[in-house]
Amino acid sequence: MQTDIFQTAVLQTAWAEGMPHERFVYVPQPVMGQTAARLRQYIDGNDPLTGRPVMQEVIEALTLPLSETERAAVRFDRSTPRYVDAESEEALARLFMDNHWTDYLPIVLPTEERVQAMLAGTSHSPQEIVGRLRPTSTREAWQFDVEKVAINAVMAGARPAYLPVILALAASGQTARGSTTSSAASMAVVNGPVRHSIGMNWGIGALGPYNHANATIGRAWGLLSQNLQGGSVPGQTYLGSMGNNYAYNSLTFAENEEASPWEPFHVRHGLEPYQSAVSVFGGCRATAYILGLREAHWREHVQNLLRGLNPHTPPALIMDPITARLFVERGGFATPAALEDWLWEHATLPAGVYWDYQLIQNYVYPRAQNGEQPWATWLDVPPETLVPMFRREDIHVIVVGGETNGYWRMMGCNYGRTVPVDPWY
Amino acid sequence: MTVRALNPMGYPPEVTQVHMAERFDTLSGRRVYLVDARFDDSDIFMRQMEAWFRENRPDIDARYVAKRGIYTQPDPELFARIRDEGAAAVVGVGH
Numbered sequence: 001m002q003t004d005i006f007q008t009a010v011l012q013t014a015w016a017e018g019m020p021h022e023r024f025v026y027v028p029q030p031v032m033g034q035t036a037a038r039l040r041q042y043i044d045g046n047d048p049l050t051g052r053p054v055m056q057e058v059i060e061a062l063t064l065p066l067s068e069t070e071r072a073a074v075r076f077d078r079s080t081p082r083y084v085d086a087e088s089e090e091a092l093a094r095l096f097m098d099n100h101w102t103d104y105l106p107i108v109l110p111t112e113e114r115v116q117a118m119l120a121g122t123s124h125s126p127q128e129i130v131g132r133l134r135p136t137s138t139r140e141a142w143q144f145d146v147e148k149v150a151i152n153a154v155m156a157g158a159r160p161a162y163l164p165v166i167l168a169l170a171a172s173g174q175t176a177r178g179s180t181t182s183s184a185a186s187m188a189v190v191n192g193p194v195r196h197s198i199g200m201n202w203g204i205g206a207l208g209p210y211n212h213a214n215a216t217i218g219r220a221w222g223l224l225s226q227n228l229q230g231g232s233v234p235g236q237t238y239l240g241s242m243g244n245n246y247a248y249n250s251l252t253f254a255e256n257e258e259a260s261p262w263e264p265f266h267v268r269h270g271l272e273p274y275q276s277a278v279s280v281f282g283g284c285r286a287t288a289y290i291l292g293l294r295e296a297h298w299r300e301h302v303q304n305l306l307r308g309l310n311p312h313t314p315p316a317l318i319m320d321p322i323t324a325r326l327f328v329e330r331g332g333f334a335t336p337a338a339l340e341d342w343l344w345e346h347a348t349l350p351a352g353v354y355w356d357y358q359l360i361q362n363y364v365y366p367r368a369q370n371g372e373q374p375w376a377t378w379l380d381v382p383p384e385t386l387v388p389m390f391r392r393e394d395i396h397v398i399v400v401g402g403e404t405n406g407y408w409r410m411m412g413c414n415y416g417r418t419v420p421v422d423p424w425y
Numbered sequence: 426m427t428v429r430a431l432n433p434m435g436y437p438p439e440v441t442q443v444h445m446a447e448r449f450d451t452l453s454g455r456r457v458y459l460v461d462a463r464f465d466d467s468d469i470f471m472r473q474m475e476a477w478f479r480e481n482r483p484d485i486d487a488r489y490v491a492k493r494g495i496y497t498q499p500d501p502e503l504f505a506r507i508r509d510e511g512a513a514a515v516v517g518v519g520h
Contacts, residue, residue, distance in 0.1 A: 001470075001517025018443040031518045032465035039466075040473045055477060062457065062513040063448050076440035085427050092428045101433050110431045133435070137497050142435035151433045228435035358465065366463055366495045 001058075003029035004048045008236050016140045021070040023061035025054055032358070100233045102155070103222060103248060110154040118150040121163030122424055126150070131171045133229035135179035135237045144170070144228040152227055156220035161198050162213055164424035165190060165278055169221045170228070171424070174280040174416040176218075176250040177225040177232035183240030185284040187251035187316075187413055188221060189398055191266035192276030194421050200254035204402030207253050207318075218252025246284055251411075253400055259321035260399035261328050262336045269418040276421040283313050286412035291405065293326045299346065306347040306389065309412045312359035314394035315343065316415065319408035320401035336397040344392040352383025448513075455512035456486040460503070464496040467518040474515065 226232035478487030
């Protein structure tokens with residue numbers, strides 16, 4: 001049983017799973033939020049795609065003998081030609097757009113000569129396998145090599161010097177074009193000496209369109225994600241209901257290590273200060289902001305921000321160095337870990353409210369039922385008992401900005417991993 | 426003059442066909458599992474389907490069952506039970 005709006009994605013997935021003739025029956029979208037009586041109307045009604053009674057189709061799907069077509073062996077042709085040809089540069093650019101290979105901004109066409117020039121940015125073989133990506137955990141993963149990453153880096157307008165960072169992003173396994181209906185974007189934080197060597201921005205406007213490396217590395221991550229995972233096409237391999245403007249360059253920036261009062265992010269995740277790394281986050285949707293930390297009520301203000309997040313998506317605090325120093329001086333947080341501890345302790349909800357969130361029902365409640373901690377412990381507490389909104393290890397702090405003021409943001413997102421850049425030179 | 430570029434798409438995995446199961450000619454007297462895939466209120470939907478069977482096809486032993494784990498995860502224990510004890514299954518509601 002599926003809802004009708006997902007028919008194309010459903011048939012694609014069934015085909016890729018080797019079941020091109022799997023029998024489906026469709027009901028109207030949405031199921032979520034409907035009453036039992038309304039859903040009974042769906043069952044008593046007609047399949048919106050065929051116009052036939054839903055339950056008649058269900059019974060037939062389970063009892064009609066297999067047809068010759070359904071019994072026949074299927075050939076799954078998946079060839080992807082190495083080259084793409086057209087009569088002119090304009091026609092070729094148009095072909096890339098029509099194939100959904102771009103982000104609908106102008107691209108640099110990846111000619112063999114340009115890709116060769118891009119490959120000068122790494123010592124790795126063009127044919128070396130880098131990794132695999134998929135739009136979501138329920139879809140198939142496609143594989144790719146160094147050359148394929150370089151092709152997409154060219155399209156994004158990146159320079160060869162950026163390629164090791166882009167390869168590290170590609171190797172992270174984190175797509176920047178997730179297909180979730182929730183319209184999430186991704187985020188990349190670069191640390192270490194590579195920030196200097198390729199001229200990234202961690203100061204004024206670091207998260208905006210004001211730096212070539214930030215802009216094109218982030219764009220390359222997006223383009224390589226959509227193309228190397230087998231697409232990011234609305235209704236097929238992308239199902240985000242509203243879409244997300246953050247996805248244009250996937251919130252790609254460098255941390256302001258020089259002005260931060262704390263250890264750099266990558267050092268807190270197992271690397272040395274002299275190493276370069278990129279840390280990837282997914283599920284970026286919610287952003288709340290505030291100015292500074294007021295002496296009398298900063299704790300309540302921060303708690304208000306925390307409660308504004310969905311408990312399924314933990315906070316990453318993205319703060320200007322001015323605010324980071326305020327957290328040290330006013331809050332007494334000598335380390336980011338101390339601040340993360342405080343955030344975890346003060347981000348709470350009554351258990352009854354917590355368990356009733358739709359995303360908690362979808363993603364956390366089944367895990368709690370399976371005995372996974374810490375959630376299993378919270379299943380049986382009284383509904384008014386305060387429970388943590390997040391797991392402690394999912395809360396993070398990053399410092400960026402040019403100190404024109406002490407604004408800071410709370411981004412709801414999921415930390416993935418920190419990937420070393422140096423091995424990709 | 427032809428202009429040539431390199432294809433930016435990755436390499437898809439091979440697909441292996443999974444053959445469909447033979448169907449029973451009737452479900453009368455047989456058990457059909459109605460599997461709640463655990464996505465967005467699918468439990469309410471599948472319970473309504475169970476009620477439909479009770480009211481309209483009492484000759485079919487239609488049973489609601491919730492899959493363990495989140496909707497993206499398989500439930501091998503349940504799938505084995507369906508294979509051993511059931512004639513068919515309806516899985517829903519997903520996307």
